[in-house]
Amino acid sequence: MQAAVNQCLEWCRGPREPHTVITVNAAILCMMRRDAALREACVRGNLIVADGMSVVWTSRLAGTPVPERVTGVDLMSRLLAAASERRLGVYFLGATAAVLTELVRRCARDYPGLTVVGARDGYFDSSEQEDVATRIRRSAPHLLFVGMPSPFKETWCERHREVLDVPVIMGVGGTFDVLAGHLRRAPRLAQSMGLEWSWRLAMEPRKMWKRYLLTNTEYVWLAAGEILRRRLARARR
Secondary structure (H helix, E strand, O other): OOOHHHHHHHHHHOOOOOOEEEEOHHHHHHHOOOOOOHHHHHOOOEEEEOOOOOHHHHHOOOOOOOOOOOOHHHHHHHHHHHHHOOOOEEEEEEOHHHHHHHHHHHHHHOOOOOOOEEEOOOOOHHHHHHHHHHHHHHHOOOOEEEOOOOOHHHHHHHHHHHOOOOOEEEEOOOOOHHHHOOOOOOHHHHHOOOOHHHHHHHHHHHHHHHHHHHHHHHHHHHHHHHHHHHHHHHHHH
């Protein structure tokens, strides 16, 4: 986590060049197999972190461990705190107008040194995408947080990264709802046990049941095969 924060702050201090931060979980890894644009956007990410204990556990069992889980909500919170200390500018794109209003209000309360240079809800059509990106560029934030679902957030950020010209561009999914208090996050114990998905399912059953039933089953099957192949390969060597 600290290495990820340090890298983002280094980009904010350096020459103004766009960098994307990709948070990868089981769902995104499965979607990447069928969505070429999503796969390219993820592979081209400048910083890729494991947002999901299933990814962390799989990496360890496969013999290529990542250091630790770095969730989008935790990384965004840490970056907001660091931006407040350094008086950096941020832009929020996504969610509803009501969620954004509360998010900006809470940021003013919790991060008094933070400069919110702009905020825009996520309800715009394809004809407006270039205009949205251009407006963000004109605001000149140091960090852009995109609170929209996958695969849209990854592909949109990659497609418009040069127009945006923001040092740190990060897709954060439903994090705006969590930080604005519109959605409760799982208890720490459930997070550490890799059961945050079950909490999300309980909170939003109609929205999440199909995704978790299909995705989790697919991921377990694929991960088991990958772990077995890697272990057999090491045994042969």
